[in-house]
Amino acid sequence: MKLYPFTDFFKGFEKVQAVRSTHLDRRTEEVLRNLKVEFFSFKFGYMTVSDVDGHILISTYHLRNSDFKVLYLDIIHELVHVKQFMDGRQLFSSEYEYVDNPTEVEAYRNAVREAKRIGMTDEEIIEYLKVEWVNEASHTRLVEAVGLKIE
Numbered sequence: 001m002k003l004y005p006f007t008d009f010f011k012g013f014e015k016v017q018a019v020r021s022t023h024l025d026r027r028t029e030e031v032l033r034n035l036k037v038e039f040f041s042f043k044f045g046y047m048t049v050s051d052v053d054g055h056i057l058i059s060t061y062h063l064r065n066s067d068f069k070v071l072y073l074d075i076i077h078e079l080v081h082v083k084q085f086m087d088g089r090q091l092f093s094s095e096y097e098y099v100d101n102p103t104e105v106e107a108y109r110n111a112v113r114e115a116k117r118i119g120m121t122d123e124e125i126i127e128y129l130k131v132e133w134v135n136e137a138s139h140t141r142l143v144e145a146v147g148l149k150i151e
């Protein structure tokens with residue numbers, strides 16, 4: 001496993017308000033400076049945060065094939081998990097379905113706020129919230145949990 005400095009690949013995230021508020025503003029630079037990323041090449045999975053040491057894992061397939069906005073929002077999402085990990089919260093839980101896990105809802109809410117700020121429409125955001133391992137009923141729950149409605 002090879003870890004790289006996050007800031008070698010992802011620039012300017014310390015200036016994004018959605019990230020600053022997640023990391024309580026003053027510590028943002030420090031958190032991002034110390035953050036590591038690992039790249040993996042499997043086709044499945046996009047990004048996640050290690051529940052062992054809090055580094056971000058990113059699929060190179062996802063990086064090559066996804067829309068820039070999707071990647072941007074995924075990073076915003078994962079940076080919430082980085083904070084949750086630092087706070088000692090349990091990132092993954094078999095107690096909840098993926099879309100009901102409070103750590104996921106919090107991460108998605110932050111990403112959706114940012115999506116709105118950068119001008120994405122509700123339709124685009126609802127589409128963004130579709131992930132292949134989530135069925136339609138769960139997708140609808142997630143959409144509602146972030147305060148949107150499927151027309």
Ligand SMILES: [Zn+2]
Binds near residue numbers: 103104
């Ligand atoms: Zn997540």
